[in-house]
Amino acid sequence: MFYFKILEVGVVKDYVVWIFSALYPLVFRVSSDYKEININKIFKATFKLSVIPLFIINEYTLSLVAELVIVPISALIAGILAVTERDEKYVKARNLLNNILMIFGFIFICAALGGLIVHLNDTLEVGFWIKMFIDIIGIVLHIPILYFLKYVGFYEQIINKTKIDRLKKIHAIVIVFMIYRFKTEKLLEISKNYKLWSINNTNELRNLLKFES
Secondary structure, X not given: XXXXXXXXXXXXXXXXXXXXXXXXXXXXXXXXXXXXXXXXXXXXXXXXXXXXXXXXXXXXXXXXXHHHHXXXXXXXXXXXXXXXXXXXXXXXXHHHHHHHHHHHHHHHHHHHHHHHHHOHHXXXXXXXXXXXXXXXXXXXXXXXXXXXXXXXHHHHHHHHOOOOOHHHHHHHHHHHHHHHOOOHHHHHHHHXXXXXXXXXXXXXXXXXXXXXX
């Protein structure tokens, strides 16, 4: 893929950054809240038009010197705005500061559009589009992992309520999967079954699950 310029160093770098900044927090969220989280909603939420302008602004930003000046000033203004929100007598000052932030935002947008026009040939490269839609591509590629983590949470909750030996835990998880698959409601129902506490081996588990299903 490097040879055909489909996968470039910049794309790999962005993907690694995405793993640490987006995938790891998402994995933790799914693992800790597997009962409530909806993977389909996460998937649909990645398809938003704001991805395009945000990418352009991040990709074709101002010079380092300009950012070193504007970013600290913007942060200072944001802090002052937080203070002025508490008292109505600062309305005029608040409006002025908001206008300044709007001007800074306009500068960033103009710089981004200018950079895109100057480097318009970038749009002919596959790497450009991969980097733009890295969130969507990343989620799509890792959907199986997220579903796996979600349902393994259910399977482990069920197994942990039994007296099955730890060495046979994987076998027990496979049994739960083979009988209940991805039936969330059934998994929730069986996880609350008091009979699990009396299960001593995988055969008893299999018989209980089949009976309750």
